[in-house]
Amino acid sequence: MAVTISDVARAAGVSKGAVSYALNGQTGVSDETRRRILSTAKDLGWTPSLRARSLSSSKAYALGLVVARNPKLLGTDPFFPSFIAGIETTLADQGFSLVLTVAARQGAEEASYRRLVHEGRVDGVILSDMRAEDSRIPLLLELGLPAVTLNRPSTPSPFPAVCMDDTEGISNAVQHLIDLGHTRIAHVGGPQHYVHSRSRRDAWADTLERSGLEAELFIEADFGAQQGTDATARLIDMDRKPTAIVYANDIMATAGQSYLQQQGLSIPDDISVTGYDNTEFAQYLNPALTSIGSDPLLWGSTAAQVLLNQLGGKHDGDDVILPAPQLIIRGSTAKPPANPSK
């Protein structure tokens, strides 16, 4: 079996308690003894037993992430793998692990959090995809589970937030289109109960209105290719059809772009298109997709770090603001047709 703290105690000629104090850097042992204990521990190759420590300290040494999305849609979202990789880079260094849960069915989400707490699997969770009136906040308060949120939720939240502004990228995209001469700029947004979907929509509307344009061409979709296509079809069926469409993610933009081309429209000559996320394939589309490039890796590693700090009582209470995603202009945007149809 592995070497335990008792083995170290015996070898060093002290009690178990002394070893524990020495190893945890607590007071109660002389420097002299501490050195001796540490060196015998090292000689014997001692490493702490996570399980024993979990039991006696009532900690899990793990963080949780509950992803509540349809796996089909999740599969096309490039955000999560990078985000998770970011979380990992922080956790691995500090002896923590990530427990991942996918809540596919409605209602499974709450059950997942309850189970994580009840089994004591995790010491805290990272909340992504914040929603309006997010029910997870009261739930976690009830459960007493620490958390960080990605972006500050719209309702009061006692949890630290790690923020990456959605609005700047969208505003820049819309302004870019306005500067090119577009006046009928549509937006295909994500589900509006998501805070980020909502703030992207608001950014789109605000930017238009600042230039005296009306923000009327809006369709809500679900971030999936199917609804991206449908929304696009509805937009170009309109009497006063848009000359540019700002999509809330690259998947919908890709699907929309394909649909438009299929309808005989040329991109960007007949209609301009922008995405969000700067997915790896965005630059290889035909034409390459103008998009907004976020940094999920940084977001993940920062969120994990903030949560760990919080657990260690080292959080200063301020939200962490990360650099806003930037607009990346490519071939899918150009000036509107000189003589727009109808």
Add this chain to the structure above:
Amino acid sequence: MAVTISDVARAAGVSKGAVSYALNGQTGVSDETRRRILSTAKDLGWTPSLRARSLSSSKAYALGLVVARNPKLLGTDPFFPSFIAGIETTLADQGFSLVLTVAARQGAEEASYRRLVHEGRVDGVILSDMRAEDSRIPLLLELGLPAVTLNRPSTPSPFPAVCMDDTEGISNAVQHLIDLGHTRIAHVGGPQHYVHSRSRRDAWADTLERSGLEAELFIEADFGAQQGTDATARLIDMDRKPTAIVYANDIMATAGQSYLQQQGLSIPDDISVTGYDNTEFAQYLNPALTSIGSDPLLWGSTAAQVLLNQLGGKHDGDDVILPAPQLIIRGSTAKPPANPSK
């Protein structure tokens, strides 16, 4: 605090040991007493402490998944989220959790497995993306960690395998193209150290050769959009350029298709294209992508179940064979041009 086994013992007027026997369905208690213990446990709302159980039984009640991929590429791969969701559906029912690790850097993979074992985080792992001479097999044997593999590895492996045949879909795709009249069918494959990449290539080559065609137009890429584009560029620069390209995944096919269109080629009139995975967006491309639809959800849930059976000593030793992914024919494939250029 939560109610413990001692509380139940006291309430039922028996010893801790008796409660443990009763709750675990072991012999040593009369039916009468067992019923009484179970009902008082229920009345008190007792649930086992995962941590205490982990310590005394030396089990983690968790499975691990180590994903060794560049997060950038991982982000575009629709396989993992669905696969993980599948794993979850099995685990959640049985009180297990999933510990996910992303090994970004080279060498981080082995360290991840060692850490999982060393900390006792998991009772077993699921191995995906099997490689030729896969170093994980001897590693896990050394570490004594149970595992399941996705598909049977090329080297001898004592671990059960859950298999989903790669070859049938590719063979059908190639045969479909041959039936349409193509004779110069290229393949853009994944990294050839992956077993699945290799078997897809072999299926492509075998099917061509069965029809007396030469399997010469092969390029290895990394499943990413960039290399998919590059490979496509090289193929159409050739003297005897292909009239059809079979890609090893949808991402490369999508990137390739865009590149081809950008070069003024019409799909499928000038050149046919097929993908693999049947990504959600595949059907919304322009033209819709002929692809091969695997079932990662089923694969995940089955792999988890087989591993749990294995841990419970209930594995019968046979590999589990899942239905092979099927070819889905869409607009990106058609008969070759009547008078192929050069």
Add this chain to the structure above:
DNA sequence: AGGTGCTACTGAACCGGTTTAGTAAGAGTT
């Protein structure tokens, strides 16, 4: 010299289960 306070440590309890060793009661055997 006696009291106080601090340091450095020990021994034991504790976290909440599982598991082993031991035992009392009853049935069966001869």
Add this chain to the structure above:
DNA sequence: AACTCTTACTAAACCGGTTCAGTAGCACCT
């Protein structure tokens, strides 16, 4: 009646840490 065997249970050890209560030894104060 004495012996063995089984059943049903208890007490205690154990997993490997953390933490609390107690104590010996020493310095300092008055």
